[in-house]
Amino acid sequence: MILDNENxxxxxxxxxxxxxxxxxxxxxxxxxxxxxxGAYQTHSGDLSIEKDEFFIFNPEIDHKQLSVTQEKFLVEIxxxxxxxxxxxxxxxxxxxxxxxxxxxHPQVRQWVSFIRDFLSIHELSGSISGxxxxxxxxxxxxxxxLQFGPGSHMNTFPAVKCEANINLVLTALRESYNEDWTLxxxxxxxxxxKYQFAHMFKSELxxxxxxxxxxxxxxRSQYSLLNTHESILSIALQHGFKSVSSYNQxxxxxxxxxxxxxxxxxxxxx
DNA sequence: CATAGGTCACGCATACGTAG
DNA sequence: CTACGTATGCGTGACCTATG
Numbered sequence: 672m673i674l675d676n677e678n679x680x681x682x683x684x685x686x687x688x689x690x691x692x693x694x695x696x697x698x699x700x701x702x703x704x705x706x707x708x709g710a711y712q713t714h715s716g717d718l719s720i721e722k723d724e725f726f727i728f729n730p731e732i733d734h735k736q737l738s739v740t741q742e743k744f745l746v747e748i749x750x751x752x753x754x755x756x757x758x759x760x761x762x763x764x765x766x767x768x769x770x771x772x773x774x775x776h777p778q779v780r781q782w783v784s785f786i787r788d789f790l791s792i793h794e795l796s797g798s799i800s801g802x803x804x805x806x807x808x809x810x811x812x813x814x815x816x817l818q819f820g821p822g823s824h825m826n827t828f829p830a831v832k833c834e835a836n837i838n839l840v841l842t843a844l845r846e847s848y849n850e851d852w853t854l855x856x857x858x859x860x861x862x863x864x865k866y867q868f869a870h871m872f873k874s875e876l877x878x879x880x881x882x883x884x885x886x887x888x889x890x891r892s893q894y895s896l897l898n899t900h901e902s903i904l905s906i907a908l909q910h911g912f913k914s915v916s917s918y919n920q921x922x923x924x925x926x927x928x929x930x931x932x933x934x935x936x937x938x939x940x941x
Numbered sequence: 942c943a944t945a946g947g948t949c950a951c952g953c954a955t956a957c958g959t960a961g
Numbered sequence: 962c963t964a965c966g967t968a969t970g971c972g973t974g975a976c977c978t979a980t981g
Contacts, residue, residue: 853971854970854971854972864948866947866948866949866972866973867946867947867948869971869972869973870972870973873972873973879971879972879973880971880972881955881970881971881972882971882972885955903962912956913956913957914956914957914958915957915962916956916957916959916962916963917955917956917957919962919963920955920956920957921955929962929963930962
């Protein structure tokens, strides 16, 4: 099952899952795992997704699929379309760069679920109505990606609706993200056993508690990075990182770039 | 017996200092 | 900014325990 036109492409297939060639596309590429897990490789590290999680490849990123279970679901979007959506949504970042992390979001899951059901009932390949459906879907997904896909265009972490006691923790973390936290403290806020808490947190958000906090710090720090000329060190310290080296390391993992490179690539020109 | 809820141990990812 | 080395403590599969 494949639908494509000049704006992008929608692909869903249950066979030919063993493809293992290097690809480098000019488009943004969302990969969603509806069933089990998927693994991908880039020149600077591997990525894996569990059920219901997704990640987004930025244009021109070399990548290779390592494995997929049961079903491959991916959508490609041309930068021009995403740029237009960003503009209409009032996002300043002209060419958003998405974080290379797997993430879970209920609304993205719902969207994928809807598209899957629709496509499995209607045979649309090559038809006029298929094109119409595709264009609309791509626009919708662009909006979702910009809204919920963590990346350079955000200075916070995407909002999610989840369990009440998890929400307590998220609120507390957002308020004092630049302070020290341990898993025990978070669990205390949630009034839960720390093991239960960690499990629940992970299943709700697709990210484990401490990683969430780290990522939140990183996204909050982006604004200063892109809009001020403060030193990397002071930005790192202000946002709760204890050293530049851990800040650098996290940045490398998320964007495959160091903070300096990220600033030069996305930031305001002097 | 099946299912859900709770707990834990320990491998390994991460934090962070030092040196280059 | 990168490349280590080390200590810390997080994450999670696997195991218990209650419940029906």
